[in-house]
Amino acid sequence: MTDLFAPFRQAAGDREAAARAFKAAGGKVVGYVGPTVPTELIAATGAFPLRLAGEAAATPLADRYMEALFDPVVRAVFETALAGRYDFVDAIVLARTSDSAQRLYYYLCEVRRLGEAQVPEPLLYDLLHTPWYSSAEYNLARIGELKANLERVAGRMISDAALADAIATSNRRRAGLEAFANLRRSRPARVSGPDAQAVFAASQTMPAEAFDAALSGLLTGANGAHAGPRIVLAGSGQVTPRLHRLIESHGGVVVGDFHEFGEPLAAGRVAEGGAPLRALTAHYHRAVASSRTFPQSAAPLVEFAKAAGADGVLFYFLREEEALTWEYPAQRRALEAAGIRVLCLEDMTQQPDEAAIGPGIATFLDGLAAKVAS
Secondary structure: OOOOOHHHHHHHHOOOHHHHHHHHOOOOEEEEEOOOOOHHHHHHOOOEEEEOOOOOOOOOOHHHOOOOOOOHHHHHHHHHHHOOOOOOOOEEEEEOOOHHHHHHHHHHHHHHHHOOOOOOEEEEEOOOOOOOHHHHHHHHHHHHHHHHHHHHHHOOOOOHHHHHHHHHHHHHHHHHHHHHHHHHHOOOEOOOHHHHHHHHHHOOOOOHHHHHHHHHHHHHHOOOOEOOOEEEEEEOOOOOOHHHHHHHHOOOEEEEEEOOOOHHHHOOOOOOOOOHHHHHHHHHHHOOOOOOOOOOOOHHHHHHHHHOOOOEEEEEEEOOOOOHHHHHHHHHHHHHHOOOEEEEEEEEOOOOOHHHHHHHHHHHHHHHHHHHHO
């Protein structure tokens, strides 16, 4: 029997493989950090857009420069860059919607200025998430600057037709991921949590055509049956399936990922048929949330948990988390008012300590199972 998840697991296990092959064939590769970078602009130049992320047990090179409270994903990216392992990447786009990503831009610039390491050229994308007309016009000007920088890096101008094609491709991917999310929402869930994590990771690391083809086969052929207390993960982004596996080893099933590496990647569609650059600006201003989105609301998480048929929501906050924890009290109140139980794990490491948190997760799941059975 064909393993429909194999291409996604392969792409998630080696995030850089496809981009390296693209570079070896003579193409350009542009890395990016975070979910608020308009990848359609990168694709419209003919370059390969690669989301940079990972885990790092030790970061001796980055530790020379970075303070302790940097996002671990950003620290891992910086370590990889300093070690010269992004030698196939032509530039890295970093958005101001994350404090750690913004500061990484300055650190990469300074490392290049001092000549201390050969790192890719950093490009800053200044995106405001305040809901004002002035912010929208500011964002349009800034995305125009990013467009010019990407054209310079790629050596190719971005036509409206090329950008419209890239937008259509991204919209198809978002629609496919939305359909995939529905497989998780079925009862029982047709997809396990770890396999879902691989699909979302692959959506940011595989060539678009290959991903779309593999996802199409998955949408028609997935027939798993994963039962147990239904859990939504929220809080800090989960780069790997470690936490998913831990939850499911105790009898739960992860049916939704409400964080920057999960279902929010499929949020909204870029308007097609009009001025593509303005449509792209509006999408990343209004449809893609970040820690700097204002004002914040607990409603999206509650609606997401209800749609997933969640019995509980597990918040996992890294000890370096400085933004998302501010939203937690309102989110907890709203979830509990909706009859959805909550477990909050704070001051966590990027790699979950199974011995430390496993018993608490097991107790939480047992309580949910008893509630469902009653």
